[in-house]
Amino acid sequence: MELTEDIAARFARIALGHVTREYPHKLDHVMAGDADVRSPRDLHPVFFGSFDWHSCVHGWWTLLTLRRLFPDIPEASDIAALAERTFTPEKLAVEVAYLDRPEARGFERPYGWAWLLYLHHEVERHSDYNWGKRLEPLARAFAEKLGEYLRVLTYPITVGTHFNTAFALVLAREWATTRDTKLLTTIDEWALAAFANRxxxxxxxxxxxxxxxxxxxxxxxxxxxxxxxxxxxxxxxxxxxxxxxxxxxxxxxxxxxxxxxxxxxxxxxxxxxxxxxxxxxxxxxxxxxxxxxxxxxxxxxxxxxxxxxxxxxxxxxxxxxxxxxxxxxxxxx
Structure with a gap:
C-alpha cells in the first residue's frame, strides 16, 4: 500500500476544492454581542474554508505535504500560488488577534491547536517561500495556550472526537520536539502521568x-x-x-x-x-x-x-x- 503520484494528485485536487470554499460552514465562535455576528471569511481570512476552521487548517497541511513530496504533480504550482495569496502577514495577523478575545479561550481546543502546530511544522519545510516565518506567531500563540491548558487539565479526555487529548498531543509533540523544549517536557510529563499506569x-x-x-x-x-x-x-x-x-x-x-x-x-x-x-x-x-x-x-x-x-x-x-x-x-x- 503506497502513496503514489496519482493518489497524491487526487488528494490535492480534493483539498484545493474546499480550502477556499466558505459555505456551508460550521463556526466555533462565541458571540459577546451583535458586533460579533460576522462571516467566516471576515473572522478567519486564512482558514475560512473546508466547512470549519480546523478542517481548513489540516486541508492546508494536506496540500503542502503533497507539494513537498510530489513537487512535479500539476497541482503543486497551484498549491504554491494559493498559499502565497493566503498566508499573508495581514491575514495571519487577524487570525492571531482573534485569540485575544476573552470569548476565544476554548476556540478549537485542542484539536485545531494541534493541527495548526502540525501545519507550521510542515510549512517550515518549504524553504522556497517565507510561509513558516509568517505562520510562526500564530503557532507560538497556540503553543502557549496548549502549555497553559495542560497545566489545568487534570484528566485526559478520552473520547473519539475533536476533544481527544492524546491525538492533539501526538501532533503538537512533533512541532515541539525541535521548537519548544518546555512544551515538549510538559507534554511528555503530562502524558506519562495520564496514561502510563493504564x-x-x-x-x-x-x-x-x-x-x-x-x-x-x-x-x-x-x-x-x-x-x-x-x-x-x-x-x-x-x-x-x-x-x-x-x-x-x-x-x-x-x-x-x-x-x-x-x-x-x-x-x-x-x-x-x-x-x-x-x-x-x-x-x-x-x-x-x-x-x-x-x-x-x-x-x-x-x-x-x-x-x-x-x-x-x-x-x-x-x-x-x-x-x-x-x-x-x-x-x-
Missing amino acids: RDYAGWEPGGDDFLSPVLTAALLMSRVMPHLQFAGWFEDLVLANGWLERDCRPVTVSDRTDGKIAHLDGLNLSRGWCLAAIGRALGEGHPASALVAQRARRHLDAGLDHVAGDYAGEHWLASFALLAFLELREAS
Whole structure:
C-alpha cells in the first residue's frame, strides 16, 4: 500500500476544492454581542474554508505535504500560488488577534491547536517561500495556550472526537520536539502521568460518531514518549493480553455518508490504520504481535480509502487522515 503520484494528485485536487470554499460552514465562535455576528471569511481570512476552521487548517497541511513530496504533480504550482495569496502577514495577523478575545479561550481546543502546530511544522519545510516565518506567531500563540491548558487539565479526555487529548498531543509533540523544549517536557510529563499506569482496556468503542480510537491514540502518544521496551510491555498490558486488539479492533461500517457525524466513522477506519501502522513500527518486526498489528492496520486503511471523496460531509477532511496513514506506512517501508 503506497502513496503514489496519482493518489497524491487526487488528494490535492480534493483539498484545493474546499480550502477556499466558505459555505456551508460550521463556526466555533462565541458571540459577546451583535458586533460579533460576522462571516467566516471576515473572522478567519486564512482558514475560512473546508466547512470549519480546523478542517481548513489540516486541508492546508494536506496540500503542502503533497507539494513537498510530489513537487512535479500539476497541482503543486497551484498549491504554491494559493498559499502565497493566503498566508499573508495581514491575514495571519487577524487570525492571531482573534485569540485575544476573552470569548476565544476554548476556540478549537485542542484539536485545531494541534493541527495548526502540525501545519507550521510542515510549512517550515518549504524553504522556497517565507510561509513558516509568517505562520510562526500564530503557532507560538497556540503553543502557549496548549502549555497553559495542560497545566489545568487534570484528566485526559478520552473520547473519539475533536476533544481527544492524546491525538492533539501526538501532533503538537512533533512541532515541539525541535521548537519548544518546555512544551515538549510538559507534554511528555503530562502524558506519562495520564496514561502510563493504564491497563486492561475495556472501552466501548466504536461510538456512533467516532473518528478517533481513544485507546489507539493514547498508545500512539505513548509510543513516542516511552522508551521502546517500556512501551512494548505497556501496550501488551493494555490491549494484547486481554484480547481486545484481536477481538474488537476491526473496521467499522458507515450507514449514511451524507450525515456528517456518522461519516466520522470513515475517519475512524483511516485513523486506526495510521495509529496501528505507527504502533507496529514502534513495537518492531520482532514483536510477537507485529503481524496482527500490521494486518489490522491494512484492513482499516483499505476500508476507509474508497470513501475519501464523495459527499462533502466527509470530503472536506478525510484525505488528511488517509495521508497520515500513508506517511506512516512510508516511514515503515
